[in-house]
Amino acid sequence: MNITFFNAKPYDHEFFVEINQRYGHQLRFLEVPLNASTALLARGAEGVCVFVNDVVDAEVLHQLATNGVRLVALRCAGFNNVDLKTATELNLPVVRVPAYSPYAVAEHTLALILTLNRKTHRTYNRVREGNFALTGLMGFDLHGRTVGLIGLGAIGLVTARILKGFGCRVLGYDVQFSAAAKELGIEFTDLPSLYAQSDIISLHCPLTPHTYHLINEESIAQMKDGVMLINTSRGALIDGRAVIEGLKCEKIAYLGLDVYEEEGDLFFEDMSGKVIQDDVFMRLLSFNNVLVTGHQAFFTADAMHNIAHITLQNITDFEQGKPLANAVQP
Secondary structure (H helix, E strand, O other): OEEEEOOOOHHHHHHHHHHHOOOOOEEEEOOOOOOOOOHHHHOOOOEEEEOOOOOEOHHHHHHHHHOOOOEEEEOOOOOOOEOHHHHHHOOOOEEOOOOOOHHHHHHHHHHHHHHHHHOHHHHHHHHHOOOOOOOOOOOOOOOOOEEEEEOOOHHHHHHHHHHHHOOOEEEEEOOOOOHHHHHOOOEEOOHHHHHHHOOEEEEOOOOOOOOOOOEOHHHHHOOOOOEEEEEOOOHHHEOHHHHHHHHHOOOEEEEEEOOOOOHHHOOOOOOOOOOOOOHHHHHHHOOOOEEEOOOOOOOOHHHHHHHHHHHHHHHHHHHOOOOOOOEOOO
């Protein structure tokens, strides 16, 4: 199939070209994101391959269908940026990569926790300047601490397994409690109890209308004083302004983000020579107990290999008229 990639980076080109030797599709890589202004660039393609911050709304889908596109392939797990109702009406199948490497994201979650706790990022800068003082660098033992995981899918379960290895007590909340979660010794609870008991809260749930701004003024008020909050899932799970107030009053003592609600205008690009216009984001960066990474939790060679393989297999299944195991249903 002839596939046009939007928002393509050098690493996308590297991994997809290599893996495509097994599949033989015609791949065209565009650096521009997909939106209403760029959808015309897909003309002549049978399918498009998009990422988390591409806009795949009703207007874009109509343009794609008009230009002959027959498949939307997401090279990611999340699909909140796609208007699935319109895609269904246009008979445009949407496929995704539901599990590329839960280990990559879970391990990055622990990297954020450990860095915030032991302040290794601050130590790195101090030592390079010849400052070996320990003042301000004190952390705490993870062993014996209570960690609340919101979302017990593949990533949440791997995160729980790692935390159990540290000797943490793990609380969990999800729409249902799986046998796998029970086997790991996760204590299933409701959100108010999780908020009240957890020293660390980590988000591993999808973005839906029900989880939008799940972390807000009301939920933060229920948390322990001095809580650590981690988000490696979707940015809009957190109300940024509410979190800023939580940081200011020291209800939140540590904040680790790999995602941000308005990241589409920031992440995956070099913004070092520009003035960032997002006031909420810049306010978050002003706190010395906030650590932000640019949506890199997924970014391992293992994960990229799996993403390329599964995406191209999804495309091949569509081309050959096979059942789409990774189709997204509205």
